[in-house]
Amino acid sequence: MKMSPERGGAEGKEEGSRMASAALPEAEAVQPRNKGNFKYAFTCALCASMATIVLGYDVGVMSGASLYIKRDLQITDVQLEIMMGILSVYALIGSFLGARTSDWVGRRVTVVFAAAIFTTGSLLMGFAVNYAMLMVGRFVTGIGVGYAIMVAPVYTAEVSPASARGFLTSFTEVFINVGILLGYVSNYAFARLPFHLSWRVMLGIGAVPSALLALMVFGMPESPRWLVMKGRLADARAVLAKTSDTPEEAVERLDQIKAAAGIPRDLDGDVVVMPKTKGGQEKQVWKELIFSPSPAMRRILLAALGIHFFQQATGSDSVVLYSPRVFQSAGITVLIDGLFG
Template identity: 75%
Template structure:
């Protein structure tokens, strides 16, 4: 009976630890709601802002997209902040900044004040989109990392849905009040986030980098299946960070946190990377560029205008159909969380991108036909537009959407992970900003149908890039990723030697 009880106890511990890691991932990923809410709510609020403030299409598309450029400040600052105060408190900091930005936008009396609110909110968004996947990847066990690190994308989509629902709920308020309530109420999730995140543990990898090995060990024991796995992961993290114990195990030497270390990180990642590091960086930049350049923000952010071009003119029908897009995205991203660690990253990425290409061609065709017959509704073309949009967001949400965050959070070596993720997020936000700030002008120049044909061509190029550059990472530990991208043992030894040459300080393990 004792032999039968032992496996049951081990199985119970495994389930309990997975639940603990699952809870931590959910709490951290909630920071992504603020980005999703802003995207969703601006799609509808923009219609009323333009009417109330009497701004031009150019001013509107700048207002819609400028937040992505402002978020660069937060994304790069988050890398340094998270290494300084920890991953957990950086999430709190992100929520606080966005709270201030949401209030500024909600109380805006003119276009200038609205832009000021967008700046503050953008910095908060930059913090959130960088830190949530990094924390989740660092706390998740390898067997469930794909599912758990897709949670930020889940909450982005949930935030988009909340934004769409907010549009629909407050659209009947007076013109001067409706859009202000839509934007200002975005402060509410930030308050909830602050209180919930304070219950999270700190990232074990950050604790190791600070020499707090006892605390790191406690967290790993709560998020791994067995004590042996926890000990092995701790040893792997220490080796990756260039940290060693003395002979009796009571003192640990850690790299001295000086400006020279930050310079070294920039050198390893940007200035003089090894061929393997260059491949990792190129893969991440390409992934984030193609994720946004294939037109997702044009579909999501301007969905009411796209549906209007497709022949749906009533405001309630527009916002209702837009809500259907939000529901579809949210449901499909939940499906993706279950498939990432079962099917794998690469098959989902390739099939998702192929589906996006076909959907964009269908959307471009439908919009072109409708555009050539402005005085007559063509039911099959309208139906094709709606079906293509729903198919497009479905394919995006089941593959390319979540996988960008998953890949980026897991393939960088520990020493450059925070900065590397910040670089990837920066590429993502710049591309998103360019796409969202040019969509209306592009549609006028080459027609709205032509715009989506262009996006389909970009998505086709993306498929070729993904096919040639991305290996499968399912089930691998974070410390094993270097070999997948061609990092030879000599490169790893050189990295360890470089860490050993740095000045060190002695620090107790508890």
């Protein structure tokens, strides 16, 4: 039996109407992003990312302070270069220590540790009376920088909703550059002081932003992932409810974290006993990640490691650290004389 075009067209319209009607409740079920939750997650990420200011400040302030240090302490070029470049080695040690500390006491407390260590290092450098004491201050400062650059992006990623995670984790790099700017401002602000005092104030004043950071951290929640690792599901659920776009996302994020922590999906309560894991299980995870990752994970690793490697390979920190001395060697003495007054 042949169907007329008019009848076929009418039935097609009816079918389209039924499909649209069926899709309408589903579309209405999609909830818009909770702006209040986004603001809360934004604030938490902002506060945590401010920890990386300490790295930028040290790089920026040392570029100008080095001129005064060399003149005041009468040190050689080699000693000066060691003092300026050794921070990266100390920061590497601090990042390894910070990783263990953050798993032990939590991400938030680790940020406080980072701020406290950097504050101590800044004061040691500010009150240094000789090169040896200055190097001790550099060591302590480097450990604090390592703690900060490790924990800030970890906390930010763990507290951020999926829709804004990439945006919020970029704050760590933003605040490194803010710190460099503050270091330059410090150079300019205290350049008119006597040269034996100016560099001490430039370095010592770095304790102020790190001390303020330590106070701000107490208004931040703990990382939901760390809370789950400690079996505190109720606390993790509360944090996720405040930092997720929708209630459904909060539930999904909690399930994913529980699965990663080895907690059965049906195990639900305010506080649960974490399943015991064998000592070699963590090593096995690292082996799989490094030696036999999935194709998707391999691309992620290459992108992440490649970006950071080539960023440092450009020597951008060296340009910042040595630019005043480069200007001086190039014969641009007006700016240098202006710094020294």
